Amino acid sequence: MPSPSPSPPSLSPLTLTAYIYILLLYIYIYIYSTPPFYSGYFFLSLLPSSSSFMAPPAQEVQPSSTPINDEQPPFSKSRVTVIGSGNWGSVASKLIASNTLTLPSFHDEVRMWVFEETLPSGEKLTEVINRTNENVKYLPGIKLGRNVVADPDLENAVKDANMLVFVTPHQFMEGICRSLVGKVREDVEAISLIKGMEVKMEGPCMISTLISQQLGLNCCVLMGANIANEIAVEKFSEATVGYKGNREIAEKWVQLFNTPYFMVTAVQDVEGVELCGTLKNVVAIAAGFVDGLEMGNNTKAAIMRIGLREMKAFSKLLFSSVKDSTFFESCGVADLITTCLGGRNRKVAEAFAKNGGKRSFDELEAEMLRGQKLQGVSTAKELYEVLSHRGWLELFPLFATVHEICIGRLPPSAIVEHFGRKPKFTLPI
Numbered sequence: 001m002p003s004p005s006p007s008p009p010s011l012s013p014l015t016l017t018a019y020i021y022i023l024l025l026y027i028y029i030y031i032y033s034t035p036p037f038y039s040g041y042f043f044l045s046l047l048p049s050s051s052s053f054m055a056p057p058a059q060e061v062q063p064s065s066t067p068i069n070d071e072q073p074p075f076s077k078s079r080v081t082v083i084g085s086g087n088w089g090s091v092a093s094k095l096i097a098s099n100t101l102t103l104p105s106f107h108d109e110v111r112m113w114v115f116e117e118t119l120p121s122g123e124k125l126t127e128v129i130n131r132t133n134e135n136v137k138y139l140p141g142i143k144l145g146r147n148v149v150a151d152p153d154l155e156n157a158v159k160d161a162n163m164l165v166f167v168t169p170h171q172f173m174e175g176i177c178r179s180l181v182g183k184v185r186e187d188v189e190a191i192s193l194i195k196g197m198e199v200k201m202e203g204p205c206m207i208s209t210l211i212s213q214q215l216g217l218n219c220c221v222l223m224g225a226n227i228a229n230e231i232a233v234e235k236f237s238e239a240t241v242g243y244k245g246n247r248e249i250a251e252k253w254v255q256l257f258n259t260p261y262f263m264v265t266a267v268q269d270v271e272g273v274e275l276c277g278t279l280k281n282v283v284a285i286a287a288g289f290v291d292g293l294e295m296g297n298n299t300k301a302a303i304m305r306i307g308l309r310e311m312k313a314f315s316k317l318l319f320s321s322v323k324d325s326t327f328f329e330s331c332g333v334a335d336l337i338t339t340c341l342g343g344r345n346r347k348v349a350e351a352f353a354k355n356g357g358k359r360s361f362d363e364l365e366a367e368m369l370r371g372q373k374l375q376g377v378s379t380a381k382e383l384y385e386v387l388s389h390r391g392w393l394e395l396f397p398l399f400a401t402v403h404e405i406c407i408g409r410l411p412p413s414a415i416v417e418h419f420g421r422k423p424k425f426t427l428p429i
């Protein structure tokens with residue numbers, strides 16, 4: 001009889017347990033010593049972007065004056081600075097500050113650069129914000145979060161940040177960028193919440209492009225149906241992040257802004273998103289004229305539709321990469337609707353038309369907005385320069401007419417007079 005083959009040596013339960021422990025120890029050491037796993041952010045980034053899903057329990061807020069250690073490991077937590085502290089700048093700081101407290105991949109503290117002003121009380125705005133935790137001039141009655149630190153020194157505010165949020169009126173951006181050259185970290189990422197454009201000799205320059213070119217960094221954008229005062233009191237709204245190529249960076253911005261009442265989506269169309277946010281302010285001026293002349297809801301809806309059509313056509317003429325679907329995101333039709341119903345551009349344009357165009361926009365802005373800035377009038381002027389330079393004035397009668405009314409060349413009633421006639425050329429949409 002053949003002898004039975006020898007059975008394999010069996011492991012005792014104790015040896016088996018020891019092997020399993022050693023294996024687990026190897027896996028643990030490998031994961032926590034290898035980037036990008038190091039910071040744990042990799043695992044968070046695998047989760048859906050809703051911050052409510054991702055949020056771990058709140059951490060203790062660190063004292064705002066904690067000195068910053070320059071020798072940080074390469075995958076340390078991100079530091080955020082908000083450049084701008086107006087109405088939207090303050091609300092953006094509040095949103096971000098509520099998230100940095102709970103997301104482990106961000107430092108708690110959010111620096112907010114403040115264009116320093118002396119208040120009627122004689123105090124500096126920055127000092128009052130840091131004492132009361134409120135921007136008493138641009139967002140009174142709303143606590144920003146104990147981890148928001150107002151800083152009047154631009155260079156100091158940005159020096160340690162690797163995430164910069166730009167949110168000032170667009171007319172100040174050229175100067176701000178100039179003073180930031182060589183002052184920001186090399187690994188810095190930026191996002192612009194600014195609606196507007198610069199017109200240069202070579203053509204229109206979007207604000208995110210200005211930031212990218214002057215500072216040599218990547219810049220995403222965030223736009224949407226976002227009237228700041230409504231978000232300040234946590235009423236639900238949506239926003240769109242536009243990015244160029246790096247989805248991971250876009251997700252990080254989504255994480256930083258997203259809250260249960262502020263739902264952020266990312267789309268790969270930075271130009272489309274930014275142009276929507278910029279151009280809708282011009283349509284809102286037209287809507288304000290219609291309101292001031294009491295032309296009614298049908299006319300206002302017509303102006304919004306024609307305006308959306310011109311927004312889309314202009315964006316596509318400038319950048320063939322702009323996607324149709326972007327106009328259905330929050331940055332598109334939703335922002336257009338909210339701005340034409342409730343924004344400051346509509347409000348001041350209504351007053352302009354009520355006064356028969358006899359009081360200038362500058363005068364009305366100073367009286368009605370108390371330091372806040374109108375974007376639509378200056379954007380209409382910049383847009384007009386682009387249209388006339390390229391021979392496109394006839395293609396965009398609404399955009400062109402808004403500017404001509406703003407400068408007093410046409411009466412406010414002209415806003416509807418062009419549309420009885422057909423444009424000479426077909427818009428590319």
Ligand SMILES: NC(=O)c1ccc[n+]([C@@H]2O[C@H](COP(=O)([O-])OP(=O)(O)OC[C@H]3O[C@@H](n4cnc5c(N)ncnc54)[C@H](O)[C@@H]3O)[C@@H](O)[C@H]2O)c1
Binds near residue numbers: 086089169194229374
């Ligand atoms: N307010 C909104 O509801 C809203 C919503 C979405 C987007 N935005 C956009 O956000 C951007 C910022 O608007 P906002 O509402 O925060 O500002 P704002 O109009 O409320 O305030 C004006 C800001 O400009 C600052 N300022 C004045 N002079 C300056 C100078 N010389 N240099 C630098 N800064 C100066 C003021 O200190 C103040 O912070 C704009 O592009 C706007 O279109 C605003």
